[in-house]
Amino acid sequence: MRRASDDLVAEIEGRIASGQFEHNKPLPAERDLMDTFGASRTVVREAISTLANRGLLESKPRFRPVVKKPDYGTVLTATGNIIEHLLGEPGGVSDLYKSREFIERSLARHAALHANKDDIADLKAALAANYEALDDTPRFFQTDMDFHGVLYEIVRNPIFPAIHKGYLSWLSPSWGKMNRSEDHNLINYQAHKKIYDAILERDPTQAEDALSEHLAVAWEVVKDTLENN
Amino acid sequence: MRRASDDLVAEIEGRIASGQFEHNKPLPAERDLMDTFGASRTVVREAISTLANRGLLESKPRFRPVVKKPDYGTVLTATGNIIEHLLGEPGGVSDLYKSREFIERSLARHAALHANKDDIADLKAALAANYEALDDTPRFFQTDMDFHGVLYEIVRNPIFPAIHKGYLSWLSPSWGKMNRSEDHNLINYQAHKKIYDAILERDPTQAEDALSEHLAVAWEVVKDTLENN
DNA sequence: CCTATGTTTTTGGTCGGACCAAAATACTCT
DNA sequence: AGAGTATTTTGGTCCGACCAAAAACATAGG
Numbered sequence: 001m002r003r004a005s006d007d008l009v010a011e012i013e014g015r016i017a018s019g020q021f022e023h024n025k026p027l028p029a030e031r032d033l034m035d036t037f038g039a040s041r042t043v044v045r046e047a048i049s050t051l052a053n054r055g056l057l058e059s060k061p062r063f064r065p066v067v068k069k070p071d072y073g074t075v076l077t078a079t080g081n082i083i084e085h086l087l088g089e090p091g092g093v094s095d096l097y098k099s100r101e102f103i104e105r106s107l108a109r110h111a112a113l114h115a116n117k118d119d120i121a122d123l124k125a126a127l128a129a130n131y132e133a134l135d136d137t138p139r140f141f142q143t144d145m146d147f148h149g150v151l152y153e154i155v156r157n158p159i160f161p162a163i164h165k166g167y168l169s170w171l172s173p174s175w176g177k178m179n180r181s182e183d184h185n186l187i188n189y190q191a192h193k194k195i196y197d198a199i200l201e202r203d204p205t206q207a208e209d210a211l212s213e214h215l216a217v218a219w220e221v222v223k224d225t226l227e228n229n
Numbered sequence: 230m231r232r233a234s235d236d237l238v239a240e241i242e243g244r245i246a247s248g249q250f251e252h253n254k255p256l257p258a259e260r261d262l263m264d265t266f267g268a269s270r271t272v273v274r275e276a277i278s279t280l281a282n283r284g285l286l287e288s289k290p291r292f293r294p295v296v297k298k299p300d301y302g303t304v305l306t307a308t309g310n311i312i313e314h315l316l317g318e319p320g321g322v323s324d325l326y327k328s329r330e331f332i333e334r335s336l337a338r339h340a341a342l343h344a345n346k347d348d349i350a351d352l353k354a355a356l357a358a359n360y361e362a363l364d365d366t367p368r369f370f371q372t373d374m375d376f377h378g379v380l381y382e383i384v385r386n387p388i389f390p391a392i393h394k395g396y397l398s399w400l401s402p403s404w405g406k407m408n409r410s411e412d413h414n415l416i417n418y419q420a421h422k423k424i425y426d427a428i429l430e431r432d433p434t435q436a437e438d439a440l441s442e443h444l445a446v447a448w449e450v451v452k453d454t455l456e457n458n
Numbered sequence: 459c460c461t462a463t464g465t466t467t468t469t470g471g472t473c474g475g476a477c478c479a480a481a482a483t484a485c486t487c488t
Numbered sequence: 489a490g491a492g493t494a495t496t497t498t499g500g501t502c503c504g505a506c507c508a509a510a511a512a513c514a515t516a517g518g
Contacts, residue, residue, distance in 0.1 A: 002290065003290050003471070003472095004471075004472070005471095005472095013314075017314065017317070029497075029498060029499085030498075030499070031497085031498075031499095039472095040472060040473050040474075041473085041474085042471085042472060042473065042474090043471090043472070043473090045275075045499090045500090046274075046278060046471095046472095049275060049278050049279065049282075050278065050282055053278075053279060053282030053283065054282065054310050054311060055311055056311075056314075059499095061231065061232050061499075061500075062479085062480055062481070062498085062499060062500075063481080063498095063499080064481095064498085064499085070311045070314045070315060071315070072315065074311055075308050075311050075312060075315075078307065078308060078311060079304050079307060079308055081283050082283060082284055082285075082299045082303055082304050082307060083304060085242075085246065085285075085299045086299060086300070086301065086304075088246070095386050095387055095388055096388065098386050099386055099388045099389070102335065102339070102384060102386070103332075103335075105335070106331065106332075106334075106335035106338075109335075110331070155331060157324050157327050157328055157331070158324055159324055159325065159328045160328070232500070232501095233500075233501070234500090234501095258468075258469060258470085259469075259470070260468085260469075268501095269501060269502045269503075270502085270503085271500085271501060271502065271503090272500090272501070272502085274470090274471090275500095275501095288470095290470075290471075291469085291470060291471075291508085291509055291510065292470080292509095292510080293469085293470085293510095
């Protein structure tokens with residue numbers, strides 16, 4: 001058996017996909033939708049709620065829901081809530097962190113093998129920005145993330161940057177509690193440089209190991225912070 | 230500003246996390262929840278709908294919603310709808326498939342380096358089941374997936390088996406349209422054997438390459454199928 | 459005592475109408 | 489034309505009602 005709102009959901013999904021409801025434009029008013037689709041307000045609201053949870057609509061209370069054509073980023077934000085639950089479980093943060101380590105190791109290896117001139121230039125720029133921010137911890141944090149982000153770009157698959165954003169948003173709450181200092185910045189910068197050098201020298205194993213160690217060291221710090229909180 | 234249902238959602242989330250609403254047990258009736266939380270049915274239903282979309286409740290029409298404590302599998306099913314949208318876009322299936330190839334390559338390498346006796350035994354068993362099913366295409370398909378599944382187990386991180394399930398559920402619609410025959414089964418079996426042998430010989434590069442080629446070959450078949458449909 | 463069948467109650471899905479406060483719009487007056 | 493005000497529209501919430509399916513109960517038959 002199907003719910004009446006399911007039909008409406010499909011209908012609206014279709015109109016979003018076909019562009020009849022345009023990206024970033026507000027959805028028609030609920031009472032108009034009732035009229036258009038011959039449905040009761042209950043059903044209309046239910047459909048809107050479902051679509052909002054799916055990430056196809058962005059609905060702030062009291063405002064017209066805004067149409068959002070989904071991308072890989074949408075997937076991540078839609079899963080955010082569940083992930084947060086899982087992070088609360090024992091080992092949750094660890095599992096997620098370890099998965100990140102696994103992926104980034106592979107990305108580093110891939111970069112060492114396949115990065116082209118532009119990729120190298122991007123890495124170099126990210127590293128330089130990193131260096132510039134050594135004495136400005138908040139900015140260093142940003143450039144740190146950016147450096148890692150370049151690795152996710154190099155595979156040229158839109159899924160990976162989305163994964164990176166996911167890791168950042170999910171892990172940064174734990175991350176944020178971490179002690180940070182200019183000493184740490186320097187350690188991290190040096191680790192980044194090591195990764196960069198390995199990629200430059202086209203040494204996949206070295207790149208992998210450098211990244212692995214980099215994240216492992218950072219993990220020790222995060223772990224201590226987690227246990228003391 | 231916050232909606233009334235948001236409070237209820239948080240309240241119920243809490244009771245699920247604390248076990249007050251037990252895993253796999255039905256939620257109390259809507260009218261009881263109204264009573265318990267002093268909310269109108271509208272708000273209660275909205276909260277239920279939200280939680281269902283989040284994956285914390287499993288709600289079939291006309292049946293009491295069943296409480297589901299989230300795991301990594303929940304994340305995948307919750308994202309299913311959005312992913313389907315993205316697969317409809319040009320390059321969607323390709324991007325997803327390529328990401329799978331990337332991950333599995335890395336898993337194969339990891340297995341070659343770190344698989345223990347039990348892992349090897351599991352792989353061997355999966356390969357044998359594979360062989361047994363050579364002349365039974367549907368069953369071969371199953372054992373094929375299982376063989377790949379073992380690779381996702383070896384990293385000993387619950388996130389990876391969930392990812393595997395995700396790939397299967399998202400890609401199998403395209404996959405299902407693919408031509409299948411005992412000839413293909415044999416090719417795939419031989420590819421699996423090559424991967425297994427490489428892992429057995431602790432040759433990460435060989436394992437990686439074997440897996441990469443295996444999926445690349447399969448991709449050609451899938452791609453042709455997609456283009457002709 | 460247990461199973462099978464029929465009856466009553468409960469429950470989820472849907473509808474329509476109503477009210478409020480905030481947002482959007484129309485309309486002043488300067 | 490711009491600023492400030494009145495009006496309409498709109499999303500959020502509540503209520504009560506009805507239906508059909510599910511669940512619970514009761515009853516008859518073995």
